[in-house]
Amino acid sequence: MRNPVRTEAEAFSFVIAVVALFAAVALVGIFVNGWAALVAFVVLAPVVGYRYFSSDPKVVEPAVWDRSRDADGRHRILVVANETVAGRSLRDEVVRRAVERDAQVLVVTPALNTRIRHWTSDEDTARGAAQARLDESLAALSRDGIDAQGTVGDDDPCQAIEDALRMFAADEIVVSTHPAGRSNWLEHGVVERAKERFDLPITHVVVDLEREAGARRTA
């Protein structure tokens, strides 16, 4: 959804939308009467509002409040994964990217929860499980010599990314999921939503835990 106070360009687009709306309302008021203009406003305002807020800006700019982050020049990778966080293929991908560019890594594991537990703020179990998986993953990355930190995030992966970006000015995002057909995140279009919402390179890594476990047994 577009935010008219996100950037000056967004605010300018909003001005254009408002000019169009009120020009139409004013014309109805001039040629018919004030009550017809009110009806025109009630009909047109939701239409114009919907078109504005649901459209995508041609150029996505970083929001005003995201611009003044201090940067130490190091590349920063934000990794978002939950059950797949300890997967071998994800770890290999993160290590490869981190070594290539001497990057700092922040791993976020959303605390997946049931809807009823979420609404009743019963999050301790979900956060505990996410923390355990995160600890395992951070230990593995540390053994590979990667400068990685981690945190448990919101149960909505996109919200977890947004929260993390406020603390960690990432240069790229890696989202890890199960393969299609077994991934709840893919079913809910998490990767597509993240690409629409964040103006950063996003890499999708598929982790097949069953195949990795099978490979380990064979070995």
Added chain:
Amino acid sequence: MSAHAEAHGAHPPVANRSSRVDSRLLGIYFFIASEVMLFGSFFSAYFFARVAVPHDEWPPKPYELPVYLALLNTIILVSSSFTMHWALQSIKRNNRSGLIAGLAITFGLGLTFLLIQAREYTRIGFSPHDLAFGTTFFGLTGLHGCHVFLGLTLLGIALVRSLRGHYGPAGHDHLGVEIPGIYWHFVDVMWIVVYTTVYVL
């Protein structure tokens, strides 16, 4: 109670990160929300005076509103949004002269708007004391004029800074232009609503 306290040790539990809204984002939202409520209260008074108080026609005789002069002011203010946008696009492309020209023209247009409004006030033929109509008219347009004045102050600071060589194409180097720009567009939007409801309808 004691078990809960022991579980968390000597410090409070870690806050859910989703509750940590960025303070600058929150500031912008609160500011815009308060401004919308402020204008909303003035619009409520205006519509109450217009609808609840019986009048044969609006504005009540013998008063008349200078619709065409206000239309000229509307064109001036909408144009200033374009020049403001041009100024910011210029500095993003490292075009300093475009930034200075855009800000100077925007400032000039805003100042012209205020001078025309001041001229309108002196010749309009009624005052804030004349009926609820006069009170709400001067209240709404005056409130907007105050916002234009504040916007001009911000633009003036940005213009002086740009003349002194400040600002640059990098995102965090032109925040001092971008934030007044957002405010200026907000002022423009409010005028479009004021003009349509007060002068045209």
